[in-house]
Amino acid sequence: MKRLIEFFTYLILILLVAGCTEQTDRKSILYINSYHAGYGSSDDIARGIYETLEGKDVDLKVIYMDTKRNLEPEYIERISRQIVDSIKYKSPDLIIASDDNAVAYVVSAYLKDLTIPVVYCGVNWTTDQYELPDSHITGMIEVLPFEQGIELTKSFHPDIQNVYVLSENSNSEQKNIQYIAEICDDIGLNLHYKLVEDFDAWKEGFLEGNSSSDLVYIPTNGAISNWDKQLAISFIKENIQKPVMSCDDFMMPYCVFGLTKVQSEQGVWAAETALSILGGKDPASIPQAKNKQTQIWFNPSLAEIINIKPDKEFIENSTVFQY
Numbered sequence: 001m002k003r004l005i006e007f008f009t010y011l012i013l014i015l016l017v018a019g020c021t022e023q024t025d026r027k028s029i030l031y032i033n034s035y036h037a038g039y040g041s042s043d044d045i046a047r048g049i050y051e052t053l054e055g056k057d058v059d060l061k062v063i064y065m066d067t068k069r070n071l072e073p074e075y076i077e078r079i080s081r082q083i084v085d086s087i088k089y090k091s092p093d094l095i096i097a098s099d100d101n102a103v104a105y106v107v108s109a110y111l112k113d114l115t116i117p118v119v120y121c122g123v124n125w126t127t128d129q130y131e132l133p134d135s136h137i138t139g140m141i142e143v144l145p146f147e148q149g150i151e152l153t154k155s156f157h158p159d160i161q162n163v164y165v166l167s168e169n170s171n172s173e174q175k176n177i178q179y180i181a182e183i184c185d186d187i188g189l190n191l192h193y194k195l196v197e198d199f200d201a202w203k204e205g206f207l208e209g210n211s212s213s214d215l216v217y218i219p220t221n222g223a224i225s226n227w228d229k230q231l232a233i234s235f236i237k238e239n240i241q242k243p244v245m246s247c248d249d250f251m252m253p254y255c256v257f258g259l260t261k262v263q264s265e266q267g268v269w270a271a272e273t274a275l276s277i278l279g280g281k282d283p284a285s286i287p288q289a290k291n292k293q294t295q296i297w298f299n300p301s302l303a304e305i306i307n308i309k310p311d312k313e314f315i316e317n318s319t320v321f322q323y
Contacts, residue, residue, distance in 0.1 A: 027278045028059045030092040032083060032106055034099035034122070035068045039222045040250025041263055045098045045122055048267020056275060061092070067101045068222040071170065080105040087116070094278055096270050097139075098122040100172050103130055107137065117277045121266035124172055125179045127288070140269050140289040142261065144176065144247045146217070147183050148294065149259035153215055156257075156308050157243045164209030164216050165193035166202065168223035176219065199226040203235055210241040217245050218254060229253065233323070240305055249297060252321040256308060258297030265293045297321055 031049060035042045046062075053060055063086070065079050083106050087095070097107050099122040107118055108130035120127070120139030127141060154160050163184055167173045177193055184191040192213060194205040202224055209216040221227050236244070236254050246252065249260040269289060277283055298310065298318040310318075 026057055026059050027093040028061070028090070029053070029094050029096060029274055029278075030087065030090070031060060031062045031096045032098070032102040033062065033064045034097075034101035035222065036064050036066045039068055041220065041222075041248055041261075042098060042122070044249075044263030045267040045270075048264035048269075049096060049098075049271045050267075051264075052268050052271035053275070058275070058278065061090075065101055065105075067105075068168075068170065071223060076101070076105055080109065084110045087111070092116065094119065094274050096121070096274055098266070098270070100124055100175065103127065103132075103139075104171070108132060112137070117274075117283050119270045119273050119277070119283075121270040122263075124175050134284050136283050138273065138283045138286040138288060140266050140291060142266065143290050144180075144219075145259045145261065145294045146180055146247055147187060149217075149245050149247055149257065150187070150189070150215070152259050152296065153243050153245050153257050156310065157214065160189065160214040162190045162192065162213040162215075164205075164213035165191065165219070166205040166209055166216060167193070167195055167219045168221060169195035169197055170223040173219065173223075180217075197225060199224055199228060199232070202227075202232075206236065207239060210239060213242065215243050215245060218251055219246060220248055220251065221254075236302065237305060240302055243306065243308065244302065249295065249319075252297050252299055253323070254302075255297070256299050256302045256306070258295070258299075258321075260295050260297055261291055262293035262295055265291055295319055 033042055033046060037043065063083055067076055095116055095118045097103050097118060097120045103120050103123050107120065111118060112133055115136055118137040123139065123141050125141060125143060150160065165177065165180060173195055181191050196202045196205055206216065233253055243257060244255045245257045246255045247260050249258060252258050273286060296318045298315060299321040301323060
């Protein structure tokens with residue numbers, strides 16, 4: 001009996017050691033999401049990451065910075081330092097960072113001089129301002145299909161000269177405005193914009209844009225306080241006069257047309273790149289990429305109000321939004 005107990009004790013120890021060894025051998029990835037669960041754009045990126053890594057021999061941990069709903073510099077600095085402390089304590093094998101705030105306030109501010117590989121995505125237009133070394137950091141930038149969306153809308157509303165951008169007052173949207181202004185200048189359009197803090201200011205901007213411009217572009221609403229989806233839909237139905245467009249599919253309840261990014265593309269790319277780096281590929285050998293996939297959307301309920309009636313072929317080639 002004693003020998004039998006010793007045998008089983010030895011067997012259990014062997015299994016425990018084997019289990020610990022297997023766990024130790026698994027690579028760890030920390031995914032830093034700039035925003036919060038439930039925000040459409042980053043949810044799609046996250047989905048691409050999760051689905052690509054599912055079943056792979058990696059441990060994935062996720063941190064949400066929640067900086068759409070918390071814009072105060074003190075909060076952003078505090079959450080960034082907490083994340084960096086966690087990185088230094090847990091030493092993940094690789095970091096994925098999505099959207100500008102994670103890259104600006106964590107990667108650029110604290111990780112440039114470390115050796116942990118970083119893969120970013122969702123960074124708007126350029127990373128030049130972050131001065132990221134390519135020795136251990138690579139990623140995919142996000143380029144809005146804004147000009148293509150303008151051309152799509154022009155096919156139904158050709159006399160577009162004045163464009164009104166109505167969005168949240170956030171770091172990412174302040175950055176977007178700079179590039180949208182350059183595009184409008186290049187293609188001969190007049191740009192007006194309003195970046196707002198709350199829902200009441202957004203409604204004022206929507207009325208202003210409909211009365212003063214030929215097209216209203218609404219990119220996002222994640223940082224607009226007191227946002228009410230149903231009230232926003234009702235307000236738009238009551239006051240829409242001009243085409244409304246977006247480059248993000250989660251904004252289609254409020255738009256007639258969308259030529260949208262396929263955000264999961266960025267998550268898939270980031271996860272696949274992470275796996276290749278963990279498999280031994282040098283991050284320095286992976287050039288910066290940019291998103292390419294787009295999707296056409298159409299909202300017939302709002303289109304009918306302003307008397308836009310696409311032909312059957314257009315509808316068949318679009319994703320039709322229904323309330």
